[in-house]
Amino acid sequence: MTGYVTTPILEAVDLGLGYRNRTVSEHLDIAIEKGTVTALVGPNGSGKSTLLMALARVLAPRHGQIRLDGTPLRDRSSIETARRLAILPQTAIAPQGLRVRELVEQGRYPRLGALSMLRRHDDEAMHTAMSSTGILHLADRTVDSLSGGERQRTWIAMALAQETEILLLDEPTTYLDVRHQIDVMELVVDLVANRGKTVVMVLHDLNQAARYCDRIVAMRDGVIVADGHPRDIVTPTLLEDVFEIRARVVADPVVGRPMFIAE
Numbered sequence: 001m002t003g004y005v006t007t008p009i010l011e012a013v014d015l016g017l018g019y020r021n022r023t024v025s026e027h028l029d030i031a032i033e034k035g036t037v038t039a040l041v042g043p044n045g046s047g048k049s050t051l052l053m054a055l056a057r058v059l060a061p062r063h064g065q066i067r068l069d070g071t072p073l074r075d076r077s078s079i080e081t082a083r084r085l086a087i088l089p090q091t092a093i094a095p096q097g098l099r100v101r102e103l104v105e106q107g108r109y110p111r112l113g114a115l116s117m118l119r120r121h122d123d124e125a126m127h128t129a130m131s132s133t134g135i136l137h138l139a140d141r142t143v144d145s146l147s148g149g150e151r152q153r154t155w156i157a158m159a160l161a162q163e164t165e166i167l168l169l170d171e172p173t174t175y176l177d178v179r180h181q182i183d184v185m186e187l188v189v190d191l192v193a194n195r196g197k198t199v200v201m202v203l204h205d206l207n208q209a210a211r212y213c214d215r216i217v218a219m220r221d222g223v224i225v226a227d228g229h230p231r232d233i234v235t236p237t238l239l240e241d242v243f244e245i246r247a248r249v250v251a252d253p254v255v256g257r258p259m260f261i262a263e
């Protein structure tokens with residue numbers, strides 16, 4: 001049916017999504033393979049965040065099913081889900097006065113409880129998360145005193161501190177300068193290549209999606225309109241159909257992935 005040899009790590013089948021009297025998606029299907037980086041792209045309002053929130057169990061689907069390793073999410077406890085899957089929401093607001101270290105520590109909560117004797121490992125996980133996002137020096141600052149980019153990296157660190165196999169990141173590079181955008185993309189690629197993670201992320205920069213991701217899923221009006229390897233997705237026709245831009249596509253000279261230049 002899905003064409004996958006192995007059970008997808010995360011799968012949505014016939015999802016219906018919406019808010020009160022607003023329907024966003026009907027009959028959405030997506031299967032994520034373990035160990036891959038998937039980019040969700042599409043114009044504003046196309047339903048990317050809605051899908052990510054449903055996959056993270058933040059938003060209850062109206063119908064359909066989400067499966068983690070083949071088991072429906074609704075048959076798992078929320079703590080069990082939180083140990084497997086972390087989400088970086090698009091708009092995340094920290095309580096006033098909260099310090100960077102405290103916010104990152106919240107990523108550890110699903111892991112504490114009965115295992116609180118493992119305190120040393122919590123410190124290690126927080127240290128690793130903060131060091132790989134370059135925010136160790138900000139540990140004692142309050143989150144509301146940070147720049148947009150520093151704050152964004154703090155939220156990413158919180159998601160990383162959760163040490164889940166699956167990371168769902170909604171526009172992780174927004175607010176970041178180019179240097180930090182590249183750092184985040186390279187961190188994601190490293191997490192997937194060397195630390196067994198699976199990542200689904202919403203990206204606005206299609207060239208970045210093409211360069212760093214294994215797969216691009218393009219949405220428009222709540223529907224998945226294209227899904228595949230960047231070379232099959234970043235084409236002039238798709239750019240026109242999905243994003244309403246006329247563009248040329250060339251091979252990027254560094255890694256040979258497709259890259260578009262608007263006309």
Ligand SMILES: Nc1ncnc2c1ncn2[C@@H]1O[C@H](COP(=O)(O)OP(=O)(O)O)[C@@H](O)[C@H]1O
Nearest residue numbers: 019022024042043044045046047048049050051
């Ligand atoms: N909390 C909400 N209540 C009502 N409508 C919403 C809410 N969040 C998003 N929407 C609507 O759902 C649609 C999809 O939004 P969203 O998933 O945020 O799109 P994207 O992330 O692709 O920009 C949009 O029309 C948006 O206005």
Ligand SMILES: [Mg+2]
Nearest residue numbers: 048049090202
């Ligand atoms: Mg969004």
